[in-house]
Amino acid sequence: MNTPFLFTSESVTAGHPDKLCDQISDAIVDAYLTGDPGSRIIAEAAVSGGVLFLSARANSSTNVDLTGVAREIVAEAGYREGEFNADDCTVMLSQYALPNERHPRIDVRDLENGDVDDVVASQPATVFGYACDETPSLMPLPISLAHLLARALDSAVCAGQLESLGRDAKVQVGVEYADRAPRRIHSITFLTAQRTAEQPTPAQLRELLTDKVLVCLHDQALKQDDDTQLYINPEGVLIGGGPVVHAGLTGRKNAIDTYGEYSRHSGAALSGKDPLRIDRSGAYAARHAAKQVVAARLARHCEVQISYTVGRASPASVRVHTYGTGVVDDAEISRRLSEVLDFRPAAIAKRFDLQRLPLHRPGFYRALAVYGHMGRIDLDAPWERVDVADSIA
Known part of the structure; x- marks a missing residue:
């Protein structure tokens, strides 16, 4: 236990x-x-x-x-x-x-199968993908709820339901686990920027957030209970928010982009890179692979680690870790994944059509840049599809 x-x-x-x-x-x-x-x-x-x-x-x-x-x-x-x-x-x-010699223009749709090996990793990378059975999207529950609440808060502000608040906010969710399964929501913390110090008052803000934001939890399998702790701006009122209060930088929220630190993730940023960069596309491929394992009921929790070496197309290693929840050996699951899925950079880009996604769906990558790159079934992200689970079961 x-x-x-x-x-x-x-x-x-x-x-x-x-x-x-x-x-x-x-x-x-x-x-x-x-x-x-x-x-x-x-x-x-x-x-x-x-x-x-x-x-x-x-x-x-x-x-x-x-x-x-x-x-x-x-x-x-x-x-x-x-x-x-x-x-x-x-x-x-x-x-x-x-430089063209290191980063040549390549449309993988124009490549013949024999040319896929010519597109190699241009930097060393170890990427991680994770999936578990805690939510319908096979994402960990804490980050899933945090994204849900942050999105609901932002939507309420944009809709004019929280006119006294600005667009800069942070949400933290604490979940209690037993036997490695979520049991209850322990705490919810909101850090929100107000336009003025006077309005809303702390009591008014609590009421607004309860009425306009926390209602999004009503449809969730795990809800607040009488002992769930709610914190709102515990260090005091934040006025203004945004860049005039604290600086911003691309790639500084990797845990939010991936699994909320519930699982390992690469230290490399996902945003701001074309999809032939293996530290981006490899992370998507690893998530896709982990999701197939859980969907196939080979494990309740699965982490896929893929390591790449500069100058090579095929990964140096593909490793699976199921935290003792696998119904077959981890090495066997890794073998099945490698047999069914091609983890070479060009093959990943081709399988998910990564280079042409903005053509078919304008603003696709920008939409990924907030509320997570993983678990985005709302965007029909191709790495979220369960399409080869039967092949590895």
Whole structure:
């Protein structure tokens, strides 16, 4: 029997400075891939005070108005007035070409099967994918609930139901476990930015969040109970929020992007990279593989680790860990996955059609940049589909 424990995960809203930078970076990726699916692009953003800094390196046949893209995202995130706003913020730009010999333009749809080995990992990477049976999306419950509440909070603000609040907020959810299964919601913490110190009062804010946000938990299998602790701005009122209060940077919320630290994840950012970058596409492939294992009922919990070496297409290793919940040996599950799934970079991009997703679904990668890259069944992310589970069962 496993010892009971408490686990917390957090999510942030679209106006959080780190997530603002992730959205800008992925909107740039969307723009390049829409104009040229073979584009190679690395885009990063940093924001502080009234200054937004963009670094973009690309090898592409298309041109992108980087400043225009950034200002559009800033406006959509709700920053239209004040010290930091879409129209008046200073945008500093560093833009140059990626070397063609290391990052050649490649549209994997044009590759013959024999050419897939020619697309190699351009950097060493170890990526992780995870799935479990705690939620319908096969995601850990704490991060799933944190995203649900953060999204509900942001939607209520955008809809004018919480006019006194800004777009910058953070939500943390604590879940109690016993026998490695979630038993109850222990705590919920909201850190929200207000427009003024006077309104709403702490009592009014608690009532608003209860009525407009916490109602989203009513449809969940695990709900609040009388002992669930609710914390709202426990350190005091936060005025304004956004970049004028704390700086933001692309790739600084990796746990929020993946599994809420319930499982291991790569230290590399997911946003701001074209899908031939193996630290991005490999993470999607690992999640897809782990999800097949749980869907096939080979295990209740599954982590897939894939390691890549520079200059090689095939991974150096594919390793499965089921935390003692597997019905067959972990090595056997790993063998089955490797037999059914191709983890080479070009094969992953081709299987999920990663380079053309923004063509079919405008703004696809930007949408991933907030509320998680994993578990996104709402976006029909291709790595979330359960399509080969029967082949490994």
